[in-house]
Amino acid sequence: MNKIYDYLVIGAGPAGMSAAIEASKAGLCVLVLDQAASAGGQIYRNLGQAGSKQAKVLGPDYVSGKPLLARFMAAKCDYQPLVQVWHIEAHEKGFVVAVLVSGESITYVTSHLLLANGAMERPIAIAGWDKPGVMTAGAGQILLKSSALLPKQVVLAGSGPLLLLLAQQYRAAGVTITALLDTTPKSNYWYAIPWLVAGLTTPTQLFKGLWLTLVQRIKIPYISGVSHIEVIGKEHASGVRYTVSGKVYDIACNLIMLHQGLIPQTQMAQLLGCPQVWNDFKQCWQTQVGAAGQTPIDGLQVAGDAGAIGGAYLAQLEGRIAGLARVNSAAELRSRRNKLVNLWLRFRIKQLHWARGLIDRLYQPAAWLSEPSGDTVVCRCEQVSAEAITAIANTGCAGVNQLKSFTRAGMGACQGRQCGLNLGYLVAHAQQRPMSEVEPLTVRPPLSPICLGQLARRSEL
Amino acid sequence: MTDSLFRSLIKDPPQCPIVVNGVEHQVPVQLSVAAALLYLGHLATRQHPVSGEPRAPFCHMGVCFECLVSIDGQHKQRACLRQITPYMCIETLMAGLN
Ligand SMILES: Cc1cc2nc3c(=O)[nH]c(=O)nc-3n(C[C@H](O)[C@H](O)[C@H](O)COP(=O)(O)OP(=O)(O)OC[C@H]3O[C@@H](n4cnc5c(N)ncnc54)[C@H](O)[C@@H]3O)c2cc1C
Ligand code: FES
Numbered sequence: 001m002n003k004i005y006d007y008l009v010i011g012a013g014p015a016g017m018s019a020a021i022e023a024s025k026a027g028l029c030v031l032v033l034d035q036a037a038s039a040g041g042q043i044y045r046n047l048g049q050a051g052s053k054q055a056k057v058l059g060p061d062y063v064s065g066k067p068l069l070a071r072f073m074a075a076k077c078d079y080q081p082l083v084q085v086w087h088i089e090a091h092e093k094g095f096v097v098a099v100l101v102s103g104e105s106i107t108y109v110t111s112h113l114l115l116a117n118g119a120m121e122r123p124i125a126i127a128g129w130d131k132p133g134v135m136t137a138g139a140g141q142i143l144l145k146s147s148a149l150l151p152k153q154v155v156l157a158g159s160g161p162l163l164l165l166l167a168q169q170y171r172a173a174g175v176t177i178t179a180l181l182d183t184t185p186k187s188n189y190w191y192a193i194p195w196l197v198a199g200l201t202t203p204t205q206l207f208k209g210l211w212l213t214l215v216q217r218i219k220i221p222y223i224s225g226v227s228h229i230e231v232i233g234k235e236h237a238s239g240v241r242y243t244v245s246g247k248v249y250d251i252a253c254n255l256i257m258l259h260q261g262l263i264p265q266t267q268m269a270q271l272l273g274c275p276q277v278w279n280d281f282k283q284c285w286q287t288q289v290g291a292a293g294q295t296p297i298d299g300l301q302v303a304g305d306a307g308a309i310g311g312a313y314l315a316q317l318e319g320r321i322a323g324l325a326r327v328n329s330a331a332e333l334r335s336r337r338n339k340l341v342n343l344w345l346r347f348r349i350k351q352l353h354w355a356r357g358l359i360d361r362l363y364q365p366a367a368w369l370s371e372p373s374g375d376t377v378v379c380r381c382e383q384v385s386a387e388a389i390t391a392i393a394n395t396g397c398a399g400v401n402q403l404k405s406f407t408r409a410g411m412g413a414c415q416g417r418q419c420g421l422n423l424g425y426l427v428a429h430a431q432q433r434p435m436s437e438v439e440p441l442t443v444r445p446p447l448s449p450i451c452l453g454q455l456a457r458r459s460e461l
Numbered sequence: 462m463t464d465s466l467f468r469s470l471i472k473d474p475p476q477c478p479i480v481v482n483g484v485e486h487q488v489p490v491q492l493s494v495a496a497a498l499l500y501l502g503h504l505a506t507r508q509h510p511v512s513g514e515p516r517a518p519f520c521h522m523g524v525c526f527e528c529l530v531s532i533d534g535q536h537k538q539r540a541c542l543r544q545i546t547p548y549m550c551i552e553t554l555m556a557g558l559n
Contacts, residue, residue, distance in 0.1 A: 035523060037544050042522075049491075053470055084523070084542065103535050120524045132505040132517035133466070139521035142541075147496035148470040148489065173470055235515050236504050255466045265524070380519075381526065383511045413526035413537075418519075448523075449537065 004093055005031045005078075007326050008110035010085055010268065013041020014065070014312045015304025015319035016116035017072035019293075020079075022323030030077035031108060033099060035084045037146070039072055040065060042118055042138070042305075043312040045145040048073070054148055057173040059165075061312075062145075068316065086446045088113070088268055094299050095272075105454045112299045112326055115269055116319060119262035119305035122284070122365065123418045124158065125372040128231025129258065130380050133238075137166045137259035150175050151255050155240055157181040157229050158259035160363045161209065166257070167216045178253050180216060181226040181242055183260070185366045192362040199358035201351055209359070227368050231256055260365045262309045267415065269306070270443040272297055278436035282309060282360050283370075284421070285440045291346055293322030301326070309360075314352045321345040370425035378426070379419040381412020389423060393430035399439050400424055413449050416441040465502040480550045494551055495521060495528045495540035506530055506540065507554035515555070530554060 007023045009016045012034035024030045032039075040047045044065035046054075055063050072079075086105070087098040094111035121136045128134065137156060143149040153176040156167055167180055199206045216222055228243040232250065239252045263284035266276060274295045276285045286308050293301035303322040304315030324342060372378055372386040379389075384407050392406045400423045403409060409423055410416035416423070420441040427438045474489035479497060488497045495518040498506050505515030507529055518528035521541040528540040531552040540551070 035542055051471060057470065082542075082544075103538075120522065121520065130514070130516065132515050135517070135519050135521065139519065139541075142521040143467070143496055143499070144470065147492045147500075148474070149467045149492070149496050149500060150470050151467055153466075380516075383509060383514075413529070414524060417524045448539075449526075451536070 002107065002109045003029075005029050005108065005110040007031075007112050007114065007323075008033070008095070008097055008108060009114045009116055010034075010097070011041065011116035011118055011304070011306065012036070012039040012072070012079065012081070013116060013118050013304060013315060014043065014068065015118075015306070015315040015322075016041070016114065017068055018316045018319030019114050019116060019303060019323035019326070020077045021071050021075045022320055023326050024075045024077040026327040028327065030075075031110065032077055032079045033083050033085060033097070033108075034079075034081055037081055039079065039081065040069055041312075041315075044069060045142060050145065051148070054145070057169055058145065059169060059172070065312075084448060085117075085268065086448050086450050088271055088447075089445075090272065090297075100448075100450065100454065103454065105450065112301070114293065114301045114303060114322055114326070115306050116302075116304045116315075117265050117268060117306045118315075119309055120265050120417065122260040122263050123421055124258050124260050124369060125376055125378045125386065125419070125422045126229050126231065126258070126369075127374070127376045128233065128237065130377045131231055131233055131235070131237045133233065133236045133254050134231050134256050134258065137163050137257045140257045141166050141169070144169060144173070152176070153178055153253065154255045154257055155179050155181065155251060155253040156257050156259070157183065157226070157240060157242075159184040159365065160259050160261040161212070161359060162262070163259040164212045164216050166259075167220060168212060171216075171219060177220045179221045179223055179251055181229060181240065182222065182224040183226045183229065183366055183369070184224070184363060185227075186225055188362050188364060191364075192358060195358040195361045198355045202355045205355070206358070227366060229258075260369060261363050262305065263421065264306050264309060265417075266306070266440070267417070267443045267447055269295065269300075269302055270440070271445065271447065272300055274300070274302070276440050279308070280435070281357070281364070283365055284309075291321070291349070292325035292342075293318060294325065308353065310353055310356050314349065314356070317345055317349050317352070321349065370422070371429060372422060372426070378422050379407075379409035379412065379416075381414050381418070382408040382410075384409040384419075386426065389426045390430050393427045396431065397427070400427055400441050401439065403427060404441065410441050415443060415447065465500055466504070467496075467499050469500070477545055477547055479545050480548060482552055488545065490545070492545050493521070493541055494530065494532060494538075494543045494545055494549070497545050498530070498540060498551070498553065503553060505553075505555060
């Protein structure tokens with residue numbers, strides 16, 4: 001029989017680490033699982049191992065994760081890096097989590113589960129995004145954080161804080177940025193003005209953001225008001241085509257990094273049956289999460305960017321409150337101090353989510369991005385084009401799940417992570433329905449492909 | 462294989478031997494398998510099973526499944542989620558040699 005954990009945390013980012021610290025401090029038996037080689041999550045990826053040169057290029061926000069990382073490494077909890085969660089299901093004792101470790105499947109049982117598996121980048125179905133030579137800005141940053149790899153020359157295209165941050169980091173490392181094509185619609189700036197009030201409640205963040213934006217505009221070839229980006233090239237990317245004020249331009253380049261903000265990774269919560277709600281403001285599906293991370297499923301919590309995109313500090317606070325809530329439910333340990341901490345955390349989390357509204361409004365993706373057309377590949381795994389999807393959507397299919405069985409879009413290895421959102425947009429446009437009515441793709445096990453041999457070796461539950 | 466689009470931030474990084482498509486190479490120790498392939502100038506790492514078009518790692522965080530290669534005889538591994546180890550045998554999934 002497997003050992004039964006009191007608290008299993010998926011993801012060792014700011015949210016997961018903070019929750020594990022709180023729960024293990026209270027004496028709970030905690031296990032943290034993460035697919036990365038070391039703890040830290042997206043923001044603090046590889047922080048424990050990064051050399052001084054990497055730290056310098058990545059900047060002060062990166063290094064500021066050191067105290068949290070140190071507290072996590074000192075916490076009395078089990079931590080398993082390099083494991084990929086491929087299945088989770090309800091169990092008489094709580095939950096069973098199946099993971100792949102060096103190609104072997106192992107299962108863990110836990111009474112309570114926290115999903116802190118973070119965000120992914122919004123998929124951007126533009127013409128040519130499937131060509132070699134195109135990757136996401138997040139990918140570029142991961143290469144820098146974990147492998148100390150830099151492009152020799154690059155075009156950055158899209159919108160959002162991560163794109164600007166990467167530009168800053170690449171500049172610090174001496175990378176030639178041929179151009180930064182900013183797709184933020186000009187109207188977003190006007191719509192964001194009222195949100196300045198919210199942004200002003202976190203003045204340091206606001207100032208840092210403004211500075212980051214201004215510096216890039218001065219220091220690199222910065223082209224704003226860009227729309228309709230396409231990657232050109234035969235087998236490999238050889239350039240980017242884009243439009244500014246109705247005029248079409250080409251730039252030659254063989255490496256392009258795209259970004260349009262982040263969306264939560266909801267697949268695990270969906271697999272366990274958590275309802276999803278469409279957030280029109282953030283333009284993404286989200287799991288319904290309570291103030292202390294609770295979900296409608298007993299014993300299941302979600303925290304950090306896996307719930308709602310809020311950034312590292314918010315993730316850290318959400319992880320902490322989720323961990324405390326787990327402890328309180330275990331020991332009825334409702335001391336006055338805990339109550340006060342809880343109140344403070346709730347207030348800060350609410351306030352920071354409100355302040356985040358400024359970023360959400362400013363960087364809301366442009367409408368043209370949700371209207372891929374022609375032979376632009378939407379589902380990369382099954383190579384299904386926008387026109388094929390629109391044709392089926394026009395016949396009046398019920399939603400993305402029916403569309404999946406007609407076109408195979410969303411059936412591939414990535415389980416619709418790279419196409420789900422855009423399938424939804426295409427159905428919504430074709431049938432003139434709001435996104436909230438077009439359900440997200442259903443998630444089926446396994447969360448990532450597993451071969452029969454691995455399944456056969458899977459230890460008995 | 463062509464000239465790499467990437468370089469290492471670190472000057473003279475410590476090296477590790479790996480075997481790609483049967484050929485031994487020295488690459489910086491810190492690399493993921495996907496990073497190693499980029500570093501060595503593999504623009505594409507697999508051919509799409511439906512269209513035959515070349516594809517390359519896209520997200521480097523395990524969500525796009527574009528980086529599938531075979532590693533030490535295990536097929537369809539996500540190259541971005543694995544770190545290189547000495548003499549690791551990597552086969553890209555290109556029909557012709559890449
Ligand atoms: C590519 C990328 C780069 C980013 N860079 C920055 C940055 O430089 N600065 C910044 O302020 N913000 C950055 N962000 C935003 C980031 O989401 C937050 O700042 C913060 O890291 C969120 O914390 P979290 O704990 O919620 O999740 P994360 O930090 O994302 O941690 C989630 C963890 O879950 C693990 N995980 C996910 N799926 C699985 C699975 N199936 N099995 C096992 N483990 C899994 C991941 O390996 C990861 O370590 C980035 C986001 C992305 C997607
Ligand atoms: S590059 Fe996307 S899964 Fe590896």
